[in-house]
Amino acid sequence: METLSDELIMQQVTEGNLDLLKVLFDRHHKHVYNFLYKMSGDRMLSEDLTQDVFYKLIKYRNSYNNGSFMSWMFTITRNSLKTYYRRTHKNHEDIGVLAYKAVEEENETMENHAQLQHALNQLDPADRELVLLNRFQEIRYEDLAEMMGSTPGAIKTKVCRILKKLKHIYLESL
Template sequence: MLEELIQNYYDRIQYYFIQRVKDRYIAEDLTQEVFLKVVLALPKRQPDHFESWLFTIAKFTLYDHYRRKKISVGVEDLATLASDDLPFNQKAISDTALIDAINRLSDKLRRPLILSIRGYSYQEIAAIIGVKESTIKSRIFQARQKIKKQVKE
């Protein structure tokens, strides 16, 4: 049964992580962590909707990963940066200047901004960081303002 579960879901879970962390090795570690949690939980629990239960475990494993890790932005994140993620024309400054400006932010402001750049909703970021959604909106706004000020200098 366990072998069948791994065959059916391993690649999907790994792809889920690759899309979010942009690093194959970290994605592999997180995928293995999810299946370890599944192996430990299955004797105690037989969920009715296995797939949704499995992806819930994956989601919270990812949240834990971001809580443990100091995240920073890289060029690969800038490629996915939407025009409305920052309040100025990104093309007018170099990628390295923008990356430096983002990475100089305090962790409190940098983490929500980077998670936003990576496509997480305010609600998801709030759950990852453990604060209210309104706090996340405020921190992302503050981060954008600080970056705008830094790159103008």
């Protein structure tokens, strides 16, 4: 199973082999959780929505059209988060800057990570989402363009501008 691509495994899931979803879960649940956590700052919500995403992969398996599995999965992930905010009447745009708990260890790596997370949280949520998907989840521009209803060139330009903005925010916090 380790040699099969996500797309081939998902194709088999759509054909009724639901046991193979465990392989996809094992490969990607951490990516989904990390993305949701970086977007929401809420561990419990991220855990719940991660489970919901994989439930929806089963529920909507027939909508998978043999394209990029990662693109399809993160489209479901993004929609799950947006649905949560819509249903709870929380505005996704008002997530705001998340507070960081002080870490007793004076580990430079942890400090840099916190500064980067703080800088990410200062971005507009839509911009933060693009950077997280592209740089942390390694989703290609072509797949992002498909998810966002745009072109790869436009997405690449937008990500580049967001990264410049992020760099400026990050350097100001040092």
